[in-house]
Amino acid sequence: MKGLSIGLAVLIAIVFVLSLLAGRVWLSPAEIFSGHDALAALIVTDIRLPRSVLALLVGGALGLSGAVLQGLTRNPLAEPGLLGVSTGAALGAVTAIYFSITTISGVAGPLLGMAGALGACALTFGLGQGGGTIALVLAGAAVSSLTAAGIALALNFAPNPYAAYEIMNWLLGSLADKSWTQVWLILPFIVIGGAALATTGRALDALSLGEAQAQSLGIDLTRLRIAAIAGTALAVGAATSVTGAIGFIGLVAPHLARPFVGHQPSRILLPATLGGALLLLIADIAAREIHLGPELKLGVFTSLVGTPFFFWLVVRLKRTSP
């Protein structure tokens, strides 16, 4: 596990430097580090650095929560969207755009987004509590549908084409035009949420044996569910509220890590976090470098690249299950 995590960290460092150089204007390392080129320095510190840091934070949050949710539900198809967190955050942020609250303050969108994620989580947990994991997943599906309906409603009754365009744009997911403000805004929530998620390892291991055995091994299942859900709400809710919906990172990252660590849930957490950060950073560079007229949105790109993986998972699941 150590080797895998160190390898991922080294890769992240390399790709991170690359992400500072890549963009509409390619910079050479000399231009950045010489300090003579004021414009280059400005591009790096004010545009590319916050964008790359945001990619790491958001990707890490998605990867970690995906790993925890897959362990919690023991369902390899689980991801943050499963519990309604992503769409809940989306509904919150869309509400802010719809009622033009975003014009009052730039942080209104993110704050409402987090509130939406927490609200969706509370509803999922309230509905699914006491019914085991299946009830929790079903409750998540119900809440996802409800919040998706809310978003569709906002689009339907958008006050003007500009608001509809803004909502659409945001739903596609992007890291473009982000500043340090957004980084500092979501950092505390991602750190606190990530810490809550990181404590679940031992309980997730025991849960491999099913709920009865995990409980008999001294695991408090209610506490585990609260840590997993609240951690996901904070980390993914904060991330989604700033970047919009970015799919498949939370699904793919844990899967890539799993075979390397003997499938043990606790040992997947760190590599899935690093893998999620790396994947999103690479995806963002690719989205920046692919020029097809208008900007290719990051969320669209991850979905396009991630969906075949989903197909492959389903096909493999069908083949391996009796």
Added chain:
Amino acid sequence: MSVLVADRIGVARGNRAILQDVSLTAGPGDFIAVIGPNGAGKSTLLSALAGLIVPATGDVSLDGIALNRIARRELARKRAYLPQNPVCEWPLSTERLVALGLTAHLPALGPLPPAFDGAIAEALADHDLMDRKDQPVTTLSGGEFSRAMLARALVARPDIVIVDEPVTGLDPVHAFSAMARLAAWTAKGKTVIASLHDLTLAARYAGRILALKQGRVAGEGTLTAGLIRNVFGVEAEVRGAGANVKVDFLLP
């Protein structure tokens, strides 16, 4: 060593009573077989004894303290529980599966401390799993898998082992060896409570029988033809004694 006492416990699901007035005392060296027809409440009784469900009436206590007042982790260090048809949802290696039995002894974070390597190796060796230790448990045969689960239950050396139908689905040789392992465990002063459908195995290995019928205790002690008739409603013949006892059902 610990003593587990159930005092007139009752469990209900909706309006239906699953268990009523069941009492049991299990001390060091006891091997108790819980028998009874399907739906008699055996699994519910074992869950209650393990502290996984809290009885509506009466209480279960360990060394005089009610189970629901003992911290989960502390309880987990003293008793192990294996449900009927245990599962492992990820293809963990056999060694890692067995190590999960140590969960209540591990620190909250970090890798498995090397101090536990000996206990894990011993549990693997005791259950003839040394050559399977790196193999994913999903590729083990049924017999190997249930041995791995038993090793998982015993690796932390709990005082009390509660197992729900440990030999269901095992061939006769594996069933005998699983029972012999549990009996050997009681010889070390530990307590084993197991539900069993195979009455011959129950009579041979368990020191005491607890027979349940429709949620109530229908008999306790040694297995006799009268007890079988009372609990299962069929005629049976109990022949021999000790390690050679044999139960034959007589068809009408």
